Amino acid sequence: MKEETDIELQLSVYASAFDEFVDTGRYPVYGEEDVLMAYLVTVFEDCLGTQWWTDEILRDLLKNSILEFFSMLLSCFQQIEQRREIEWKYINAILNVKDLERKEELWEKISDYLMGQYSQYELNVGGYNSLLRQGEFDMDILFQKICDEWSLAYRRKIREEKQRCLNSSKKQFESSVGRSNMKDYRIMSRYRTISVKYKELKEIVSCMGREKEQTDELDTLIKQYIPETLSSSLAHSDIHGVEEGNDLQALMPTEVALLAEIATEDLFFMKYAMRQLQLFSGRSDSVWKKQESRAKRREPRQIKGPMIVAIDTSGSMQGKAESIAKALLMEITQMAKKQCRKCFLLSFSVRAQVLNTAHPGNWKKVREFMVSQFSGGTDGEEMLTTILHTLTKENYLMADVLIISDFEFAFCCKSTESRIRREQERGVHFYGLQIGNGLNVYKELLDKVWRLDL
Known part of the structure; x- marks a missing residue:
């Protein structure tokens, strides 16, 4: 059930990006790990100016087909992430545990697995094992370095697997979408003609949409959490590491900054829906301050x-x-x-x-x-x-x-x-x-x- 809800949230992000591009011509802002949004942008570029874009019915059919395709891919992506979930758990465990012997024990348990998953160019597990045995470096700093590079390698690997999944499916999708949508187009065009013929149908749509109900400008109190500079007295123990998720109380300032610009708002909400926001695993109270402001906005009564x-x-x-x-x-x-x-x-x-x-x-x-x-x-x-x-x-x-x-x-x-x-x-x-x-x-x-x- 949770997996289905996650897919619904992600599909709504892609649907909104499609609608936003139709309405404004603005391309979505997205992270390099989002292979589906990157693919959606190529669809925009390929279809812009063609009948697929200028005809409203064809455009809606294209959107529906893409979202149906993405729904299938997101199920595959969840399986990819679940197969590699153990790595993310170990990364967080090593970062969060304070006892050095426990860190070494966790690394020893997972290192053989990692050597089978990554080449030495992707993640040099053998090299890190040698450095740990030598004991010439600050072990806390070394483990932080290991986890930082491991996190990057992990994300690259996830992205590569998702890209392969997309590449293996998109050719069949692109070859079939034209045929199926043209068939649907004939059906929908006939229904659109019928809806124009009967004025009663237009009146019903207006009533169902409550289009005549009054709206007014309302005073709205806006509460924002904005980042402050970290206090110089912040102890190293206050922050135990970085993790991914959507806990708004533990956001890193760089993520909150995405909300400051309209151009990057969509990226924030997309990362929120996909639980990919960067979070402090231990957060100091000095990281945030609350700001309130009052604005007038037009809202339905x-x-x-x-x-x-x-x-x-x-x-x-x-x-x-x-x-x-x-x-x-x-x-x-x-x-x-x-x-x-x-x-x-x-x-x-x-x-x-x-x-x-x-x-x-x-x-x-x-x-x-x-x-x-x-x-x-x-x-x-x-x-x-x-x-x-x-x-x-x-x-x-x-x-x-x-x-x-x-x-x-x-x-x-x-x-x-x-x-x-x-x-x-x-x-x-x-x-x-x-x-x-x-x-x-x-x-x-x-x-x-x-x-x-x-």
Whole structure:
């Protein structure tokens, strides 16, 4: 579960970098160890000015394909890091332990392993063993030197393995992305045409996005931790070494300095998501001071929660109704990405299923839904129960729910009706798009219902 969360965080960094380049033309700032961001920059350079970049639909398809590709690679990268995790543990153990004999004992345990992993040009383990046996140098300084060079060699090795993993996969990805995306392009273009044809769909997207809700300038208190010069009285024992992670209370000043410039902010957050920030393993209180300032910024008065789009996939929705439902889903998903909101697709006929369409790694499942055919019966009660469960599971406030259906199912039971009204009191909006001219018994319960007569 933690590994999946880490991948989600990293994918969001790459998705943001893509969007930032589209909006501003600014290339992302990244560390030399980030092989995926380096590859993303080459994609920008290759595609800039081509149809892949000038056509919005093709560009979105390219982004989805890249993130899907990166999701697979990040799983491989995690395995690479896990295989070499023992090295990082030994580096920190040797740096943090004070007893010299214990340092030597730890080094002796790992040195044979290291000789099998590195050539003498990458890390001269044999040479360090000779220096340790001679005992002519300050051992603390020598072990610090060993760990510094070992850390660099470790990072280079990790980067090389990740680069090999990328190189072995990207040729197949690049050769297939054009074919698959052009097929998806034809489908998405058809749905885009449908969404333009019906003005009601544009109105629904606007309501789901709460675009007309007022915003205002608010005073915001900003708290920053800024680095000070280390005190001259700082004892050597106060800092036991350097490690990687995302503990904001132990950041090295050089990392905090990344937040001082807009150009390097993204690098800081990327390193935070990947747990690669440089940290003090023991931090003196004199390293930081807190600074408060007040600034005016434009912020929404109300929180925008997630969006839930429940689509009736029963047989009665086949044909034009199915195409309209998919076209509207595509527009809402795009808006969710722009607003950085979660967007859940709940497809229901006999059984309801939930999918977060705004998640960068879920494009394959969204694609499968867009090309699937609707069939089966309708269980409206289960659909509403699943919506309510999704809302309460994460304690969502200010969510927007849209039900797309012909509404050819019975009114919900009393307990479900009561739960819906309670959610409405908490700020959740329930909308409906009725496709067809049948009787709709939900008009009084939902906040608003649009109707398209086919």
